[in-house]
Amino acid sequence: MTTIAEQVAAPKLTAKDFASNQEVKWCPGCGDYSIVKQVQTVFPDLGIPKEDIVFISGIGCAARFTYYMDTYGMHSIHGRAAAIASGVKAANPNLSVWVISGDGDAFSIGGNHFIHLMRKNFDLNYLVFNNQIYGLTKGQYSPTSEKGKVAKSTPFGSVEEPFNPSELALGARCSFVARSMDRDPKHMQMVLKRANDHKGTSFVEIYQNCTVFNEGAFFAFSEKDTKKEKAIFLEHGKPLIFGNGDDKGIKLEGTMPVIVNLKDPGVSVNDLWVHDEHDKIKAHIIASFFDTEYNGVEFPRPFGVIFSEDRPTYEAAMEEQIAELTARKGKASLNKILSGDKTWTIL
Amino acid sequence: MEATIEQKTGHDYTLVEAESIVIRFSGDSGDGMQLTGTQFTDTAAFLGNDLSTFPDFPAEIRAPIGTTAGVSGFQVHFGSKEIFTPGDEFDVLVAMNAAALKVDLPRLKKGGIIITNTAGFDKKNLGLAGFPDGVNPLEDSSLDNYLVHKLDISKLTKESLAGSGLGMKEIERSKNMFVLGILFWMFDETMDYTINFIKEKFAKKPDIALANINTLKAGWNFSDNTEIFTTRYKVASAQLPKGEYRNISGNHATALGLVAAAELSGLPLFLGSYPITPASDILHELSKYKTSNVKTFQAEDEIAAICAAIGASYAGVLGVTTTSGPGMSLKSEAMGLATMLEIPLVIVNVQRGGPSTGLPTKTEQSDLMQAMYGRHGEGPMPVLAASSPSDCFNTVLECARIAVEHMTPVICLTDGYIANGSEPWRFPNADDLVPFKAQFTTENNNPDGSFLPYKRDEKLSRPWVKPGTKDLMHRIGGLEKQNETGNVSYDAKNHEVMTRLRAEKIRKIEDYIPLAKPDSGNETGPLAVLGWGSTSGVIKTAVHELIAEGYDVAHVHLHHLNPFPKNLGELLSGYENILVPEMNCGQLINLIKAKYLLPATGYSKMQGQPFTTRELKNKILEFLK
Numbered sequence: 001m002t003t004i005a006e007q008v009a010a011p012k013l014t015a016k017d018f019a020s021n022q023e024v025k026w027c028p029g030c031g032d033y034s035i036v037k038q039v040q041t042v043f044p045d046l047g048i049p050k051e052d053i054v055f056i057s058g059i060g061c062a063a064r065f066t067y068y069m070d071t072y073g074m075h076s077i078h079g080r081a082a083a084i085a086s087g088v089k090a091a092n093p094n095l096s097v098w099v100i101s102g103d104g105d106a107f108s109i110g111g112n113h114f115i116h117l118m119r120k121n122f123d124l125n126y127l128v129f130n131n132q133i134y135g136l137t138k139g140q141y142s143p144t145s146e147k148g149k150v151a152k153s154t155p156f157g158s159v160e161e162p163f164n165p166s167e168l169a170l171g172a173r174c175s176f177v178a179r180s181m182d183r184d185p186k187h188m189q190m191v192l193k194r195a196n197d198h199k200g201t202s203f204v205e206i207y208q209n210c211t212v213f214n215e216g217a218f219f220a221f222s223e224k225d226t227k228k229e230k231a232i233f234l235e236h237g238k239p240l241i242f243g244n245g246d247d248k249g250i251k252l253e254g255t256m257p258v259i260v261n262l263k264d265p266g267v268s269v270n271d272l273w274v275h276d277e278h279d280k281i282k283a284h285i286i287a288s289f290f291d292t293e294y295n296g297v298e299f300p301r302p303f304g305v306i307f308s309e310d311r312p313t314y315e316a317a318m319e320e321q322i323a324e325l326t327a328r329k330g331k332a333s334l335n336k337i338l339s340g341d342k343t344w345t346i347l
Numbered sequence: 348m349e350a351t352i353e354q355k356t357g358h359d360y361t362l363v364e365a366e367s368i369v370i371r372f373s374g375d376s377g378d379g380m381q382l383t384g385t386q387f388t389d390t391a392a393f394l395g396n397d398l399s400t401f402p403d404f405p406a407e408i409r410a411p412i413g414t415t416a417g418v419s420g421f422q423v424h425f426g427s428k429e430i431f432t433p434g435d436e437f438d439v440l441v442a443m444n445a446a447a448l449k450v451d452l453p454r455l456k457k458g459g460i461i462i463t464n465t466a467g468f469d470k471k472n473l474g475l476a477g478f479p480d481g482v483n484p485l486e487d488s489s490l491d492n493y494l495v496h497k498l499d500i501s502k503l504t505k506e507s508l509a510g511s512g513l514g515m516k517e518i519e520r521s522k523n524m525f526v527l528g529i530l531f532w533m534f535d536e537t538m539d540y541t542i543n544f545i546k547e548k549f550a551k552k553p554d555i556a557l558a559n560i561n562t563l564k565a566g567w568n569f570s571d572n573t574e575i576f577t578t579r580y581k582v583a584s585a586q587l588p589k590g591e592y593r594n595i596s597g598n599h600a601t602a603l604g605l606v607a608a609a610e611l612s613g614l615p616l617f618l619g620s621y622p623i624t625p626a627s628d629i630l631h632e633l634s635k636y637k638t639s640n641v642k643t644f645q646a647e648d649e650i651a652a653i654c655a656a657i658g659a660s661y662a663g664v665l666g667v668t669t670t671s672g673p674g675m676s677l678k679s680e681a682m683g684l685a686t687m688l689e690i691p692l693v694i695v696n697v698q699r700g701g702p703s704t705g706l707p708t709k710t711e712q713s714d715l716m717q718a719m720y721g722r723h724g725e726g727p728m729p730v731l732a733a734s735s736p737s738d739c740f741n742t743v744l745e746c747a748r749i750a751v752e753h754m755t756p757v758i759c760l761t762d763g764y765i766a767n768g769s770e771p772w773r774f775p776n777a778d779d780l781v782p783f784k785a786q787f788t789t790e791n792n793n794p795d796g797s798f799l800p801y802k803r804d805e806k807l808s809r810p811w812v813k814p815g816t817k818d819l820m821h822r823i824g825g826l827e828k829q830n831e832t833g834n835v836s837y838d839a840k841n842h843e844v845m846t847r848l849r850a851e852k853i854r855k856i857e858d859y860i861p862l863a864k865p866d867s868g869n870e871t872g873p874l875a876v877l878g879w880g881s882t883s884g885v886i887k888t889a890v891h892e893l894i895a896e897g898y899d900v901a902h903v904h905l906h907h908l909n910p911f912p913k914n915l916g917e918l919l920s921g922y923e924n925i926l927v928p929e930m931n932c933g934q935l936i937n938l939i940k941a942k943y944l945l946p947a948t949g950y951s952k953m954q955g956q957p958f959t960t961r962e963l964k965n966k967i968l969e970f971l972k
C-alpha cells in the first residue's frame with residue numbers, strides 16, 4: 001500500500017502509465033479501443049495508487065481488457081467475474097475493484113452472479129460493454145439483442161425479448177445505474193468518474209460498436225442527424241430536454257411520461273420533469289425508455305446517471321460486524337476454540 | 348453386550364458390567380431422537396467412555412409421520428475399550444413407533460433389549476409402518492427372542508406433566524426426555540449433564556425447561572421404582588491415552604481445522620459456501636468464528652462460492668469452499684481456473700450418495716475419481732481424505748498447508764458418515780501445531796527488474812503477490828501462460844511445457860508428505876486391507892480382531908490420494924493379496940492397479956451405510972483360509 005505522503009510526493013500519473021506492455025488485439029475499429037482509452041485517461045485523476053487497482057473480467061472480447069491495463073488483474077472464466085470480484089473486495093476492502101464484462105458474460109452465463117452482486121452492494125465498479133451480440137464466438141444473438149435479430153444461430157430472426165440492463169440492475173437493487181457509449185468519450189469519462197466516486201456497486205452499461213458482427217447498432221445515439229432525437233442526456237437537477245434544437249421535453253402526468261413540444265403554446269420548460277437521480281421510482285420510469293413505446297410514442301434512450309443512492313456496502317457492514325463482535329466478545333485463543341466448552345480429562 | 352464380566356445383585360436389580368454397548372434410538376423425524384442420542388453420547392463421553400456415533404436420518408425434514416421413510420435413527424457405540432465404529436448390531440433398540448421397530452429390528456442382537464412406546468403401535472401407526480391388518484409385533488410371538496419393554500411413554504409423559512400448564516403439543520414433544528431418563532437409569536449414568544443442557548437451552552423459557560427436566564427425572568424414577576427393569580448395566584471408563592478430551596463431529600472438526608489453518612499460516616480465512624447437505628454445518632460452525640480472522644460468505648450458488656474463494660485467495664488470504672458432490676460438479680470449471688492461476692485454495696467435499704441428488708443424507712465414497720480427474724484438460728490437483736470425525740481436523744489442516752506451500756488448489760474429501768458422526772477427541776494444544784507461514788513476494792524476481800509471476804521455486808511453486816504490492820502489477824488468467832512471464836501464449840511447445848510443469852508440481856508434493864506404513868499388522872504378509880477415508884474405523888476393528896484371533900493381516904490406510912506416498916507401490920508389493928474395501932464400485936482400486944500394476948481385489952458397498960465389522964471380517968477371511 002502507498003502511504004499518503006508517498007502519494008503526495010509521487011508525480012501525477014498519465015494515461016500511458018496505465019497501459020500494459022501487451023499488444024491490444026481487438027478488431028480494427030472496435031468500440032473497446034475507445035473504452036480502454038477513456039479508462040486510462042480518467043485513472044490518473046482518480047488518485048488511486050496503481051497497485052491498489054484490480055481488474056477482474058470474465059470471458060469475451062471485453063474481458064481481454066484486463067490484459068491491457070498496467071494494474072493488477074485477473075482474466076477469469078465466463079460469467080464469474082462478479083463472484084470473483086466479491087471475494088477480492090471482501091478479502092481486501094482497500095482495493096479499487098473494476099469488473100469488466102460483456103452483454104453475454106454479464107446477463108446470460110453470469111446473470112445470477114450479476115443480480116446478486118447488485119443487491120449485495122460491494123463498493124466496486126461493474127462495466128458492461130454492451131454490443132448486443134456475441135463477438136468472440138463469432139456472431140450469435142445475445143441476451144440484449146433486439147427481438148428478431150438475424151444472427152448465426154438465428155438465421156430467421158430471434159424470437160425472444162432482450163433484457164433492458166438498466167431495468168435489470170434497478171430491479172436487482174443496484175445502488176448506481178448509468179449508461180454511456182463508446183462514441184462519446186467525454187460523456188464516458190464523466191460517467192466513469194461518477195462510478196468511481198460512488199460508494200457501492202456502480203453499474204455502467206457502455207454501448208459498444210462491434211464492427212464485425214453488429215456494425216452500427218447504436219449509431220442512432222451518436223450520429224449528428226439522429227442523436228438529438230434518439231438520445232437524452234440526463235443531468236441531476238436539470239429538466240429532461242432533447243430533440244433537434246432542444247425543442248422537446250418530457251413531463252410526468254401522474255406516473256405517465258409524456259413528450260411535449262416546447263414550441264407549442266402553453267408548454268413551458270418549468271412543466272418538465274426535473275431529473276432526480278436519487279428518486280428510485282422515477283429512475284424505474286427513465287430506465288424503461290428503451291425499445292418501449294408509451295401510447296405509441298417512442299422515447300429517447302437515456303444516457304448518464306439514471307440512479308444513485310447511498311447505502312452501506314457489503315464489505316463495510318461485514319467489517320463493522322466483525323469489529324462489533326470483537327469489541328463485545330474479544331478474540332478467543334486457538335486453545336479455547338479447540339477445547340470448546342465441554343471437556344473431560346482422562347488421568 | 349460383548350463381554351459380561353461379573354454380576355452382582357443390588358436391592359431389586361442386577362448390575363451387569365459390559366465392555367461396550369450399542370444403542371439405537373429410533374423414531375419419527377419429529378420424535379427428537381437426534382437430541383436424545385446426542386445427550387446420551389455427551390454424558391457417556393463425560394464419564395470417560397470411548398465412543399462413536401452415527402446419526403442416520405432421512406433427507407426430508409418431516410417425512411410422512413409414522414412411515415418407514417420418516418424414521419430417524421441415532422446410533423451410539425460406547426465402551427471401556429477403544430471404539431472405532433458405531434457398531435454393527437444394537438444391544439438396545441429404542442423404538443418410538445411401529446415403523447422404527449420395523450426398520451431397525453433386523454440389526455438388533457438376538458436377546459437384545461427393546462424399549463417401545465406402545466402409543467406408537469396403535470392401528471394407525473401399525474398400518475403406516477406396513478404391518479398387515481390385525482398384526483401387532485408387540486402382541487404376537489415375533490419378538491420372543493428379545494427382551495421387550497412395552498411402555499406407554501406418551502401417557503407416562505402426559506401424567507408426569509399433569510398440572511404443568513403446558514399444551515398437548517409441548518407435552519408430546521417432551522417424551523424423548525422420559526426415554527432418556529430410562530436409559531440413564533439403565534446405564535447408571537448421571538442426569539446432571541443433560542439437566543444443565545436443558546437449563547441453558549431453555550434459559551428464556553423456564554416452563555419448558557422445567558417440564559423437560561421433570562420428564563427426564565420421571566423417566567429415571569419410573570425405572571427406579573417399578574420392577575419392570577431388573578437389570579442395570581455399567582460400562583467402565585475407557586483406558587484412553589491421558590489428556591483432555593472433547594466430543595467432536597467431522598464437520599465441526601473440519602471447521603476447527605480451518606480456524607487453526609488461519610492461525611498457523613498467519614492468513615485470514617475466507618470461506619465461500621452455498622448450503623448443501625451434508626456439508627452445511629461447516630459453514631454454520633465457521634460463521635461463529637468471525638473474531639478469529641475468519642470471514643464467511645454465503646454465496647448465491649456453488650459456482651459463486653468457489654469463485655469468491657478464488658478471488659479472496661488472489662487478494663492474499665486463504666480461500667476455502669465447502670460442499671458435497673453435486674456442488675463439486677458445479678465447481679469443476681472454477682477448479683480448473685484455480686489450477687491455471689496456481690493459487691492456494693482448499694475445496695472440501697463431504698461426499699454423499701450419488702449421482703445427481705442421489706442420497707443427500709447417506710454416505711458414500713464415490714467422488715474419488717471426480718476429485719482426481721473431474722476437470723476438463725490436464726488439471727492435476729492434490730487430494731486428501733479424512734479417516735474419522737476427529738481426523739477431519741488434521742486432514743483439512745494438511746490440505747491448507749499443501750495449498751499454501753505448493754501454491755495449488757487442494758481437495759479435502761470427507762463423507763456424510765464421519766461428517767455427522769462423532770467421537771471423543773484428545774484435541775491438540777495450539778503450541779504443538781506446526782506453523783506454515785505464507786510467504787508473499789514483494790520484490791522483483793527478474794534480474795532485468797521486471798516481475799515474472801510464473802517463475803518457480805524448488806517446489807515448482809510460483810510467487811504469491813498480494814494486489815496492493817508496489818511495482819509488481821501483473822495480470823493472470825485462465826488462458827494458457829507463457830512460461831515464467833505468465834503472459835498469454837498459444838505457442839504449441841509452451842503449452843506442453845506448462846502442462847508438464849503443472850503436473851510435476853503436484854507430483855513433487857510426494858517429497859513433502861509422510862511415507863505409507865501399515866496402521867496395524869506386518870509390513871509383508873498374505874494380505875493387506877487397503878483403505879482410504881471413513882472406512883478406517885471398521886477396517887481397523889476388523890483387522891485388530893483378526894490379528895487377536897491369530898491371523899496374519901495388515902491394514903494400510905491412505906490419507907494422501909494424490910500424490911500417493913512415494914513408497915506405496917513398494918509397500919503394497921510386499922503382500923500376496925490386497926483387498927480394497929470402498930463404498931463405491933471400486934475407485935481407489937483402479938488407481939492402484941493402474942499405477943502399480945498390482946493384483947488387488949475390490950470389495951464394494953453402495954447402500955448409503957458404512958461397512959459392518961462382520962461383513963469385512965468375513966470378506967477378509969476368504970483370503971486367509
